[in-house]
Amino acid sequence: QSVLTQPPSVSAAPGQRVTISCSGSSSNIGSDYVSWYQQLPGTAPKLLIFDNNKRPSGIPDRFSGSKSGTSATLGITGLQSGDEADYYCGTWDSSLSAGVFGGGTKLTVL
Amino acid sequence: QVLLVESGGGVVQPGRSLRLSCAASGFTFNNYAFHWVRQAPGKGLEWVAIIWYDGSEKYYRDSVKGRFTISRDNSKNTVYLQMNSLRAEDTAVYYCARDKASFGGDSLDIWGQGTMVTVSS
Numbered sequence: 001q002s003v004l005t006q007p008p009s010v011s012a013a014p015g016q017r018v019t020i021s022c023s024g025s026s027s028n029i030g031s032d033y034v035s036w037y038q039q040l041p042g043t044a045p046k047l048l049i050f051d052n053n054k055r056p057s058g059i060p061d062r063f064s065g066s067k068s069g070t071s072a073t074l075g076i077t078g079l080q081s082g083d084e085a086d087y088y089c090g091t092w093d094s095s096l097s098a099g100v101f102g103g104g105t106k107l108t109v110l
Numbered sequence: 111q112v113l114l115v116e117s118g119g120g121v122v123q124p125g126r127s128l129r130l131s132c133a134a135s136g137f138t139f140n141n142y143a144f145h146w147v148r149q150a151p152g153k154g155l156e157w158v159a160i161i162w163y164d165g166s167e168k169y170y171r172d173s174v175k176g177r178f179t180i181s182r183d184n185s186k187n188t189v190y191l192q193m194n195s196l197r198a199e200d201t202a203v204y205y206c207a208r209d210k211a212s213f214g215g216d217s218l219d220i221w222g223q224g225t226m227v228t229v230s231s
Contacts, residue, residue: 033216044221044223045205046221050216097169098157098170098171100157101157103154104154104155
């Protein structure tokens with residue numbers, strides 16, 4: 001059971017918009033920045049969003065992040081087949097003194 | 111080019127030890143904290159350990175405390191994970207990842223390709 005809760009799967013058609021939620025608590029999301037990672041099949045994870053809503057260089061603005069209280073959301077617009085991947089939220093938990101990830105969400109582009 | 115390359119994975123019997131290495135290049139190594147993150151076959155990411163930029167602080171997930179030790183050699187630009195008393199549930203791909211900050215707790219912006227550890231008799 002992961003400390004951060006994500007839906008196991010989401011799906012949408014090409015060109016559409018999808019959101020992925022990440023729920024935590026006051027000791028993690030509620031008190032620290034949230035990051036999002038994309039893991040394409042058979043590859044290492046890649047940083048997609050940091051500090052709740054910032055994109056690293058090279059990440060298109062189709063990807064966005066937000067945070068409110070103890071929850072965070074990843075948004076992807078203009079879905080493409082190449083976006084099919086597993087997406088993970090992550091942050092630091094001050095009570096555990098440990099990094100924590102969500103269980104991951106598999107995105108299917110129909 | 112910024113790069114992390116893990117090595118040292120393999121097949122090991124339960125109760126035995128293994129040491130993973132993560133060689134960094136393309137950036138100033140001793141400015142950053144580093145993590146180990148693992149992923150069991152078909153499962154999600156699981157954070158394992160972190161070491162601060164100077165090695166002064168280390169933190170571990172509960173299930174590996176007392177068995178795993180993270181360390182770094184800033185003269186060799188390398189991070190290590192010493193894994194003792196290995197169990198079947200430690201079977202996973204182990205990733206080394208750079209933290210954006212010196213003291214950790216920030217995002218993991220650079221990841222290695224991973225090294226597979228299989229614990230089996």
